[in-house]
Amino acid sequence: MKLTHSMRAASILLLVPIATGAFAQAGKPSAAAMKTGNGMGAITAVDAKGGTVTIKHGPIPSIGWPAMTMTFKAAPPSLLKGLRSGQRVAFTARAKGMAAEVTAISPH
Numbered sequence: 001m002k003l004t005h006s007m008r009a010a011s012i013l014l015l016v017p018i019a020t021g022a023f024a025q026a027g028k029p030s031a032a033a034m035k036t037g038n039g040m041g042a043i044t045a046v047d048a049k050g051g052t053v054t055i056k057h058g059p060i061p062s063i064g065w066p067a068m069t070m071t072f073k074a075a076p077p078s079l080l081k082g083l084r085s086g087q088r089v090a091f092t093a094r095a096k097g098m099a100a101e102v103t104a105i106s107p108h
């Protein structure tokens with residue numbers, strides 16, 4: 001059973017750097033909290049004055065969102081030029097907690 005013991009020791013050694021890496025990432029909450037992802041959906045409202053767009057979008061797994069309807073701040077607001085309610089769009093979103101921005105959006 002000497003082989004089994006040395007194999008177990010080897011797998012413990014392999015796990016240590018992985019666990020250390022995860023701990024180091026957890027120490028940077030601001031970097032970890034900002035997530036980006038690409039989504040598809042339909043515009044339900046555009047507020048050009050407020051610089052926001054409301055999109056009924058499908059799931060965005062990289063941000064951890066299910067399908068939902070939500071309002072995004074447009075960054076920059078000029079992204080909203082030419083967009084109107086009812087359009088189907090593809091977009092890139094950036095989320096930090098419940099604050100969400102679109103950084104790119106185009107009719108699809």
Ligand SMILES: [Cu+2]
Binds near residue numbers: 057065068070
């Ligand atoms: Cu959403």
